[in-house]
Amino acid sequence: MKRILSLSAKYANALFLSLPEEAREQGLKQLHELSKSVSNIDLSKFLFDPTLDAERKVRIFLSFVDKPLEQIERLISLLVSMKRLELLEDIVISFGARLLLESNRIDVEVDSALALSSEERVAILKKVREKTGMEGVMKVNINPSLIAGYVIKFRDEVIDTSLSGRLKRVSQELGSGPREVIE
Numbered sequence: 001m002k003r004i005l006s007l008s009a010k011y012a013n014a015l016f017l018s019l020p021e022e023a024r025e026q027g028l029k030q031l032h033e034l035s036k037s038v039s040n041i042d043l044s045k046f047l048f049d050p051t052l053d054a055e056r057k058v059r060i061f062l063s064f065v066d067k068p069l070e071q072i073e074r075l076i077s078l079l080v081s082m083k084r085l086e087l088l089e090d091i092v093i094s095f096g097a098r099l100l101l102e103s104n105r106i107d108v109e110v111d112s113a114l115a116l117s118s119e120e121r122v123a124i125l126k127k128v129r130e131k132t133g134m135e136g137v138m139k140v141n142i143n144p145s146l147i148a149g150y151v152i153k154f155r156d157e158v159i160d161t162s163l164s165g166r167l168k169r170v171s172q173e174l175g176s177g178p179r180e181v182i183e
Helices: 002-018 021-038 041-047 054-062 070-081 085-102 118-132 163-176
Strands: 105-112 135-142 150-154 157-160
Touching (some): 002 070, 021 054, 021 070, 021 085, 041 054, 054 070
Antiparallel strands (some): 150 157
């Protein structure tokens, strides 16, 4: 598994360096579109069919993207000819991570009991900027089991302000501390 991730990162870095800075966001968008289409079962059967020639596979696969970048075309052609198309999803992840890093941004995932107000969004992004020095790119998931508040995740850090998180911490503190019997 580690070798596959390393190989995917190498492909992603090569693509990243080959693209002009202004085309990198477009490249990521095209990679996402191609990755989504590979998850289609019927197309997947076709793309992984060893009896079909590589040029035809590449042409049909690239037809899912409007005006694919030359570098994307070359990458897909290489992946098809090397029979490594299964790496595409990991390449997308590595490319996206590199793009965020180079643009001084960071993924921020927020689990919230309710939809966040614009003030809450701004406050969360400000907190992330203070801790990392980077601009946050926020994804919000609604999770009613949190009862109230939210859980913020970025890098290896988790900030839990949810009511359910607080209740768990109180429960752990009460369960692990010395017990006093009151009569």
